[in-house]
Amino acid sequence: MKRLALLTYTPRELDEDAYAEFIRGIDYPNFRQCPWIIDYSCWRTVESVQGAELFTHFDLMEVRDFADWPRIVAWPSVRENIERWTREWSKHGIEHPRPEDNLKITFCERYWG
Secondary structure, three states, X not given: OOEXXXXXXXXXXXXXXXXXXXXXXXXXXXXXOOOOEEEXXXXXXXOOOXXXXXXXEEEEEEEOOHHHHHHHHHOHHHHHHHHHHHHHOOOOOXXXXXXXXXXXXXXXXXXXX
């Protein structure tokens, strides 16, 4: 069964080229070296066809098992990247008392077939 962590967010106002450089040069390498992450990719919305979404960006992280989540977020390169992303790119910053205002995490399973 395929398992995904769906991470949805709207970063602070940003330069998309600079953010794309961060994704390619820092975000992808840091997450992709974690042994419990099978695949990781980042996306941005470009057009809302039927009305505005609650987010402008999302990441898809395929994981072996949701039970690995504590190990994933504790992996040094992942932990450091989360802190850096929150400090440099998140909408509300690292000192914000509600981390879920910066990023929503949803575990998803694919229907077999």
